[in-house]
Amino acid sequence: MRIVLDAMGGDHAPGPIVEGAVEAVQGEPGLTVVLVGDQARVEAELARFPDAPRARLPIVHAAEVVGMDEKPVEALRKKRDNSISRSWALMAAGEVNGIVSAGSTGAMVASALFNAKMFLPGVRRPGIAAIFPSHQGPVVIVDVGANMNARPEDLYQYGVMGSVYAEQILGVDQPKIGLLNVGSEDAKGTDLTRSTAALFRAGPMHGRFVGNVEGRDIYDGNARVVVCEGFVGNVLLKAGEGAVEFLFSELKQEMARLLPEIPEEAGGKIIASLRGLKRRYEYHEYGGGPLLGIRGSCIICHGSSDARAIKNALRVASTLATDRVNDQIIRDLEAAPRVEEVAPPPKGEAE
């Protein structure tokens, strides 16, 4: 298994990125990680790990980096020798099975979408998945921002691909699929949601489809895969992060006010417990969000990824890039009902 890693992508690259690659290859004897980036800087980072199996950590030089704040498409055009484009070139040439980057999400998605040959057979538009917490364990939300003009067949495909991700990576057996909507009946929502519900009900996924999931229901975890269009998913993901940050900052203030009044030992325990709780929402464990629908695999990590997040992302990329996983997705997509043949439910009432 060969995965290409954008060594220059991430807020603190290349340090923790290279470190994550070293840990990943040390942990998986069959794994090669191709490091793309500034040769001298990557070499210098690798030199920190004299025991690293260098034969499985080849470097491909790329002189430039797409900045996190640059306009993605513009940056990709101007900086021809950037690490993201070089990494995708290896994917397109079939030299690697998967791609991982903690760099610009926009540049990663734009690079993927530039070339439909990189899509899995049958996929119309790839979608990004993100993990939300729930009372029953992690929930996969697709799409969180790759596709701003989703069609019903796209959301169906996200359900299929999100299920495979939930099974293979999160270990959920036969995950239930829900459709993000504003109410519980099929008639609720928009033309997109009505037609999507009809597709799920008509096809082989009908047994897994639990119908509409409202915003609040995500956290119940009855559906372990929730599909939505990219605009809604992106707002939901970022608002969720904002809400958690906000709440913890309020909690911190509250505790700062309380701590002088309670014994030091008790205070220390509470602070440690709150820190632990916050850490649980930081999702290092799954190492980033996959762009689902790519031949092989593509994982887009958070900019702040540390070595552990990168190591986990490489592990996830390896699992998703196997022929077994890709073939299962292709088979499930082939079995999808055709949107022309399925009548959507009648239009419903306003919420």
Place this chain on the structure above:
Amino acid sequence: MRIVLDAMGGDHAPGPIVEGAVEAVQGEPGLTVVLVGDQARVEAELARFPDAPRARLPIVHAAEVVGMDEKPVEALRKKRDNSISRSWALMAAGEVNGIVSAGSTGAMVASALFNAKMFLPGVRRPGIAAIFPSHQGPVVIVDVGANMNARPEDLYQYGVMGSVYAEQILGVDQPKIGLLNVGSEDAKGTDLTRSTAALFRAGPMHGRFVGNVEGRDIYDGNARVVVCEGFVGNVLLKAGEGAVEFLFSELKQEMARLLPEIPEEAGGKIIASLRGLKRRYEYHEYGGGPLLGIRGSCIICHGSSDARAIKNALRVASTLATDRVNDQIIRDLEAAPRVEEVAPPPKGEAE
């Protein structure tokens, strides 16, 4: 000022609803609250308050109630003598200035939309506002579910009406308006967001318009009014409630684990502090979400509203129903640029 109150709407109606009405009229000498509902039951509740100024608490009988779980439009058709329809009939007849209900949101919105004569002049589709917390104080989000097919001119109108609400009810001077989107540049997002941004930039609101607001930015509070289409807003609102509930349930478990290890007094203080924090997210203070764009005013309260929430909702309804507020909205809407005359920015890149 005369406000009609659906005495039968709400999880615990009519008890706390009638109590809230009594408190409201006792607090505001110029206020009359028309109670609509089962005459005998409302009378029985009123009898608990011998000091209540009964002349300012007239009752209008309605034999039926729309259940919270009923399909709104179907229920409104079947139950002709329901308290929501009877309340709207008083609005339509001009007998009251505003309407308040803690009953079915769907039935309240559907009743309002049935009759475009109830819309303020110039309003195409009313929108529901909800309050989110932020580091700079409450933020108004419009629309959270009244309009599933928003046009750019609708989002512009929500910005205008949300501003008036933020000024009059939240006391924010010249509130900044943001557009919910997936990135910071105007080119981001969908045709709807691009055209909406162009409208704000072209019209008299341009000085207040801060451009795109991402999900995370809501909590910064730089924009005190954030506009979006109803589908996105509804998902955002419910997901936000779900996230807060989820986080507090995790916190509760964490504290239950810790409490045996810390002194009882310290534990009590912490529990009280967390309860206080949670209560801050329950929005009783503003008494519910206004349906903006209605002649007079319309406040839709949470089903779990207590007397305090109803009292506050009646106060908000009174403030919003004044001619001064309505005239300001009408004037600001008249000054809106016409969508045909404004070119949207070019289509941008994928997120």
